[in-house]
Amino acid sequence: MHCEPIGIIHSSFKDMRQIPRQSSLVPNMTAYIELTGPARDALIGLDEYSHIWILGDFHQSLNKHAMVQPPRLNGGWKGVYATRAPNRANAISLSVAEIERIAYPRIYIKGVDLLDGTPVLDIKPYIPMYDAHPEARVPEWIQEYTPLGPFAFKDAAIEKICTVRPEIVQCIQTDLRSKKLRREQRLSEAPLPMVFHTKDLEIDYTIMPDKSVTIDRIEKRNKA
Numbered sequence: 516m517h518c519e520p521i522g523i524i525h526s527s528f529k530d531m532r533q534i535p536r537q538s539s540l541v542p543n544m545t546a547y548i549e550l551t552g553p554a555r556d557a558l559i560g561l562d563e564y565s566h567i568w569i570l571g572d573f574h575q576s577l578n579k580h581a582m583v584q585p586p587r588l589n590g591g592w593k594g595v596y597a598t599r600a601p602n603r604a605n606a607i608s609l610s611v612a613e614i615e616r617i618a619y620p621r622i623y624i625k626g627v628d629l630l631d632g633t634p635v636l637d638i639k640p641y642i643p644m645y646d647a648h649p650e651a652r653v654p655e656w657i658q659e660y661t662p663l664g665p666f667a668f669k670d671a672a673i674e675k676i677c678t679v680r681p682e683i684v685q686c687i688q689t690d691l692r693s694k695k696l697r698r699e700q701r702l703s704e705a706p707l708p709m710v711f712h713t714k715d716l717e718i719d720y721t722i723m724p725d726k727s728v729t730i731d732r733i734e735k736r737n738k739a
Contacts, residue, residue, distance in 0.1 A: 673732070715736055
């Protein structure tokens with residue numbers, strides 16, 4: 516079976532290790548899909564919907580595992596099909612995003628958890644009456660998500676940037692620490708300095724043992 520990409524994701528995420536684990540956790544993170552395959556006619560009627568499903572290719576996920584360690588389990592193991600880990604036999608991603616506007620050949624979206632450069636395999640309209648199942652059962656470890664916070668800011672200028680760019684706090688509060696860093700901080704009970712990159716910004720922040728966060732520095736990144 517061969518799937519020809521219909522487009523490419525252009526997002527702020529340059530490092531797969533710094534991507535929030537679900538798009539709904541970062542509702543203000545914007546991106547766009549640059550269509551390369553379908554004709555303009557393929558988009559007729561799409562603007563009548565508010566959200567779309569995006570099927571993509573985990574193109575930087577080179578490993579395939581039967582068992583994985585979801586971050587929320589702090590080192591515990593689950594079968595890959597009981598998770599949304601990218602290290603799968605067929606590395607296909609599935610995300611929901613909100614449509615901001617359509618200007619062929621681009622679809623501007625927000626609420627994005629996809630790496631910059633992700634090949635897009637297909638898009639489909641999100642239809643709540645068919646796709647939403649509020650009665651669905653999930654395991655307890657999924658329900659136990661607690662975002663990092665509260666947040667403090669080193670100075671008023673940093674706080675102003677985070678007010679204008681709310682996706683910064685939204686991303687950081689999803690807890691981007693690896694399981695190794697989480698374990699080390701639990702043992703040391705010491706503040707943990709971290710760095711978060713978007714395509715245009717570099718953010719230094721510190722996670723305290725009580726999970727509060729201070730954003731220490733925000734700088735524009737030099738474009739290579």
